[in-house]
Amino acid sequence: MTYTKYSASGNDFVITHSFIEKDYTNDAIKLCNRTEGIGADGFVVIVPSSEADFKWLFYNSDGSDAAMCGNATRAVSHYAFTNNLVSSSEMKFLTGAGLIKSSVEGNIVETQLTAPIVVKEEFIEDGFTWYLVDTGVPHLVTIVDDLELYNHDLCAKMRYKYNTNVNFAKIEDGIIKVRTYERGVEGETLACGTGMAACFLRANDLKLVDSSTFVYPKSGEQLTLSKKDGIIYFKGAVKKVFVTTF
Numbered sequence: 001m002t003y004t005k006y007s008a009s010g011n012d013f014v015i016t017h018s019f020i021e022k023d024y025t026n027d028a029i030k031l032c033n034r035t036e037g038i039g040a041d042g043f044v045v046i047v048p049s050s051e052a053d054f055k056w057l058f059y060n061s062d063g064s065d066a067a068m069c070g071n072a073t074r075a076v077s078h079y080a081f082t083n084n085l086v087s088s089s090e091m092k093f094l095t096g097a098g099l100i101k102s103s104v105e106g107n108i109v110e111t112q113l114t115a116p117i118v119v120k121e122e123f124i125e126d127g128f129t130w131y132l133v134d135t136g137v138p139h140l141v142t143i144v145d146d147l148e149l150y151n152h153d154l155c156a157k158m159r160y161k162y163n164t165n166v167n168f169a170k171i172e173d174g175i176i177k178v179r180t181y182e183r184g185v186e187g188e189t190l191a192c193g194t195g196m197a198a199c200f201l202r203a204n205d206l207k208l209v210d211s212s213t214f215v216y217p218k219s220g221e222q223l224t225l226s227k228k229d230g231i232i233y234f235k236g237a238v239k240k241v242f243v244t245t246f
């Protein structure tokens with residue numbers, strides 16, 4: 001099989017396409033392994049769909065499936081367009097969380113994320129104020145003064161207690177810096193799109209940032225998150241790293 005490795009702001013993925021829709025859990029575990037595989041945070045198989053341009057099957061590196069992955073929506077859109085799986089640079093595709101619309105311009109991809117759902121209003125636990133929102137997958141968000149307060153053990157505890165990803169966000173001169181612990185990777189990743197979107201929504205609700213702002217994940221790459229007419233737009237560069245057979 002031929003696989004393409006992508007980096008979307010440091011969140012890395014192995015992407016392929018197939019006519020066969022089946023359970024790819026074991027392939028995900030094998031391919032995402034950083035020692036004996038290609039190495040990635042997630043694995044995506046693009047399969048045909050009668051309702052959209054295509055459908056994706058998304059897996060975390062531990063083989064668990066996830067309804068959504070913001071960064072992978074951008075990498076997959078670029079993959080689909082550059083591999084001629086779609087006829088236009090504007091496309092729509094099905095994910096476990098719903099339909100995603102996207103547009104590709106060079107290596108810059110903008111996607112429209114699914115409508116967010118607030119799961120739990122503000123609450124205090126372990127000295128931090130949290131907010132739980134589903135931006136396709138669930139995210140706990142806490143806004144802090146210092147991102148060094150990010151703590152792996154606390155994130156792991158909150159992740160299992162609430163079955164969610166966990167984000168620490170810092171607001172600095174109208175921009176947002178984010179560190180995310182990802183479920184299914186079970187550690188901090190260099191970026192998480194739905195996590196950045198969750199932090200953006202929280203910060204915007206608190207009027208700490210405008211309805212369009214730059215967001216910087218751990219990788220330091222710049223993303224733009226915007227909210228217009230209730231739709232969240234997520235924009236940034238993706239990088240095709242290499243193509244290989246495995």
Ligand SMILES: N[C@@H](CCC[C@H](N)C(=O)O)C(=O)O
Nearest residue numbers: 066069070071137192193194
């Ligand atoms: N990295 C993704 C989120 C992937 C899914 C997540 N780990 C989960 O299982 O909830 C993103 O960019 O949004």
